[in-house]
Amino acid sequence: MRFNTAATAATLLLAGTVRAAPTSTTHSTSHSTTGTATTSHSTSHSTSTPHTTSTSIVTPITTASSPQASPTTSSSVVLVPTTSTTSLASTPSTTDACYVTAFSAVAAATAACTAIILDSIEIPGNQTLNLSKLKTGTIVTFAGTTTVDFYEADYDIIKVGGTDVTITAEPGAIIDGNGQAWWDGQGSNGGIEKPDHFFVISKLLGNSVVKNLYIQNYPTHCFSISGSAGLIMENIVLNNTAGEAPNDRSGGLAAAHNTDGFDLSSCNNTIIRDSTVLNQDDCVAITSGDHITVSNMYCDGGHGLSIGSVGGKSNNNVTNIIFEDSKILNSQNGARIKSNSNTTGYIANITYSNIYVENISIYGIDIQQDYLNGGPTGDPTDGVIITGVTMTNITGTAESDAKNYYILCGADTCSDFTFEDISIVGGTNSSCNVQPVGDFTCSP
Numbered sequence: 001m002r003f004n005t006a007a008t009a010a011t012l013l014l015a016g017t018v019r020a021a022p023t024s025t026t027h028s029t030s031h032s033t034t035g036t037a038t039t040s041h042s043t044s045h046s047t048s049t050p051h052t053t054s055t056s057i058v059t060p061i062t063t064a065s066s067p068q069a070s071p072t073t074s075s076s077v078v079l080v081p082t083t084s085t086t087s088l089a090s091t092p093s094t095t096d097a098c099y100v101t102a103f104s105a106v107a108a109a110t111a112a113c114t115a116i117i118l119d120s121i122e123i124p125g126n127q128t129l130n131l132s133k134l135k136t137g138t139i140v141t142f143a144g145t146t147t148v149d150f151y152e153a154d155y156d157i158i159k160v161g162g163t164d165v166t167i168t169a170e171p172g173a174i175i176d177g178n179g180q181a182w183w184d185g186q187g188s189n190g191g192i193e194k195p196d197h198f199f200v201i202s203k204l205l206g207n208s209v210v211k212n213l214y215i216q217n218y219p220t221h222c223f224s225i226s227g228s229a230g231l232i233m234e235n236i237v238l239n240n241t242a243g244e245a246p247n248d249r250s251g252g253l254a255a256a257h258n259t260d261g262f263d264l265s266s267c268n269n270t271i272i273r274d275s276t277v278l279n280q281d282d283c284v285a286i287t288s289g290d291h292i293t294v295s296n297m298y299c300d301g302g303h304g305l306s307i308g309s310v311g312g313k314s315n316n317n318v319t320n321i322i323f324e325d326s327k328i329l330n331s332q333n334g335a336r337i338k339s340n341s342n343t344t345g346y347i348a349n350i351t352y353s354n355i356y357v358e359n360i361s362i363y364g365i366d367i368q369q370d371y372l373n374g375g376p377t378g379d380p381t382d383g384v385i386i387t388g389v390t391m392t393n394i395t396g397t398a399e400s401d402a403k404n405y406y407i408l409c410g411a412d413t414c415s416d417f418t419f420e421d422i423s424i425v426g427g428t429n430s431s432c433n434v435q436p437v438g439d440f441t442c443s444p
C-alpha cells in the first residue's frame, strides 16, 4: 500500500479529512482543465464539504514512531523521512506529523504540525494554499498531484513563509497549476484575469530550503520570492511547455505568457540552483537583492537570466549577484540587465560566467537602460547606476536576425564592465555604446 506508514498516521490525524492511503501511484485528477472556461467560477468540488468531525485536531506522533521511509517495493513510494532529511534546518525535538488530503484541513495542520504531507490537495478557485505561517522547522512534503481549480481573479495560489522551513516533494509528485484554464496569450497584460503569482515565497528565513518540486502549467509568473534571507532553492522543474502552442484564445501566440520561473526581490544570501525552467518569459529575474547566486540552470523557451527591470520599485538595489554554469536555449536573451526609464537604482557587482546559449532570438548579451511599461524606448536614461559587471566564458549561438551583443547605457551610468572569453555567433548588428575592458569585441 502506498504510504503504508502514513496510513497508520492517518488514523490519528485530522479526522474526517484523511482518506485511506491510495493503493496506486497514479492520482486521478477529476477536475477539469478546460481551456474554454468562460464563467467566473470553477465547477463544484467536494473537498470543501464541511465535515462534522473536522474540529478535531491532530494527535502528535513522536519522532520515534514517525513515519520513516520504511522500504517499500515501489520506488515511487518513498515517504520523505521526517528526521533524516538533508535539510539544513535543525531537526525538531518532537515531530508532529500530519497527513493531509483535503484543502480544508490545511489550516489546522499548519497551526499544529511540524511535518506535513499534502497528498493530492485540490486547491479551490479563489483560494490560497496558505503555508505562510508555518511553525519554525516545519517540513512540508507534497505528494500525489496537487491541482488547482479555475477562478478568474488575481490571487496567490500557494503561499509559503516561515523560519527553518523545508518545502519538498515525493518523487513523482506533481503540482499542476491548471494554466490551460487561464491561458489566452496575454499573460498578466490583459485578457482573462489570472493569478499573477503562482507560488509566493515571502519572508522565508533561517535555513530554509525549497527543493524537489515539479510544477507544471502555472498560469503566469511562477515563483515570486521576496523578503527572504538564507534561502536555498534546488532541484526544481518548472514545465510550462504545454503553454508553448497557441490555443483558441491566443490569436496564434503561445497560449502561456509572462510565465517567469523565479522572480526575486529584496532577498539576500539566496541560492537558486540545479533547476530546469521550460517557459515563455524570464528563467530567473532579479529586481532587487544582495548576494544571490544562481547556478546550474537549464532554461529553455524563455527570456534568459535577467536582472531587472530595475527602477521604480520599493527596492532598486541589486548587488553581488552571480549567474553561473547554466544553459539558455531557444530564448529571446541569454544574459540580460535592464533598467527602467526615468527611475533610479543601483546595480553593482554582477557576474555571469560559464553560460552556454543556443538559438537566441533577440540579444545574446544585453544591457539596456530604456525600459518603459515593459518595452524599450531606444532612449536610455541615467538614474540607475550599473557598475562592476563581469561576463566570462559566455558562448553559443544566436539566430541571424538577433544581435549577439547589445549595450545601451545612459550617459555616464555604466562603469567597470569586464568581458572575457565571450563568443556568441550567428547574430548580426551588435551594438555597444559602452566598451567593456577585456578581450571582448562588440561585433558582428
Ligand SMILES: *[C@@H]1O[C@H](CO)[C@@H](O)[C@H](O)[C@H]1NC(C)=O
Pocket (backbone or CB within 6 Å): 126, 153
Ligand atoms: C474571491 O476572493 C476575494 C479575496 O479573498 C474575496 O474578496 C471575494 O469575495 C472572493 N470571491 C468569491 C466569489 O468568493
Ligand SMILES: *[C@@H]1O[C@H](CO)[C@@H](O)[C@H](O)[C@H]1NC(C)=O
Pocket (backbone or CB within 6 Å): 128, 130, 131, 132, 133, 159
Ligand atoms: C494565511 O494564514 C495566516 C494564519 O496562519 C493568516 O494570518 C493569513 O492572513 C493567511 N493568508 C492568506 C492569504 O490566506
Ligand SMILES: *[C@@H]1O[C@H](CO)[C@@H](O)[C@H](O)[C@H]1NC(C)=O
Pocket (backbone or CB within 6 Å): 227, 228, 229, 266, 267, 268, 290
Ligand atoms: C537580509 O534580508 C533579511 C530579510 O528581509 C533582512 O532582515 C536583513 O536585514 C537583510 N540583510 C541585509 C544585510 O540586508
Ligand SMILES: *[C@@H]1O[C@H](CO)[C@@H](O)[C@H](O)[C@H]1NC(C)=O
Pocket (backbone or CB within 6 Å): 237, 239, 240, 241, 242, 278
Ligand atoms: C514537459 O511537459 C511536456 C508536456 O507538456 C512533456 O512532453 C515533457 O516531457 C515535459 N518535460 C519535462 C522535462 O518534464
Ligand SMILES: *[C@@H]1O[C@H](CO)[C@@H](O)[C@H](O)[C@H]1NC(C)=O
Pocket (backbone or CB within 6 Å): 314, 315, 316, 317, 346
Ligand atoms: C539601496 O542602496 C542605497 C545606497 O547604498 C541605500 O541608501 C538604501 O538604503 C538601499 N535601499 C534598500 C532598500 O536596501
Ligand SMILES: *[C@@H]1O[C@H](CO)[C@@H](O)[C@H](O)[C@H]1NC(C)=O
Pocket (backbone or CB within 6 Å): 342
Ligand atoms: C520622469 O519622471 C518625473 C517624475 O516622476 C516626471 O515628472 C517626468 O515627466 C518623467 N519624464 C519622462 C521623460 O518620462
Ligand SMILES: *[C@@H]1O[C@H](CO)[C@@H](O)[C@H](O)[C@H]1NC(C)=O
Pocket (backbone or CB within 6 Å): 319, 320, 348, 349, 388
Ligand atoms: C562589490 O564587490 C567588492 C569586492 O568584492 C566589495 O568590496 C564591494 O563592497 C561590493 N559592492 C557592493 C555594493 O556590495
Ligand SMILES: *[C@@H]1O[C@H](CO)[C@@H](O)[C@H](O)[C@H]1NC(C)=O
Pocket (backbone or CB within 6 Å): 325, 326, 353, 354, 355, 356, 393, 395
Ligand atoms: C565555459 O563554460 C562552459 C559551459 O558553457 C563549460 O563547460 C566550460 O568548462 C567553461 N570553461 C572554462 C574554462 O571554465
Ligand SMILES: *[C@@H]1O[C@H](CO)[C@@H](O)[C@H](O)[C@H]1NC(C)=O
Pocket (backbone or CB within 6 Å): 329, 330, 358, 359
Ligand atoms: C535550435 O533550433 C534548431 C532549429 O530550429 C533546432 O533544430 C535545435 O534543436 C534548437 N536547439 C535546441 C537546443 O533546442
Ligand SMILES: *[C@@H]1O[C@H](CO)[C@@H](O)[C@H](O)[C@H]1NC(C)=O
Pocket (backbone or CB within 6 Å): 400, 401, 402, 428, 429
Ligand atoms: C543590420 O543593419 C543593417 C544596416 O542598418 C540593416 O540593413 C540590416 O537589415 C540589419 N540586419 C538585421 C538582421 O537586422
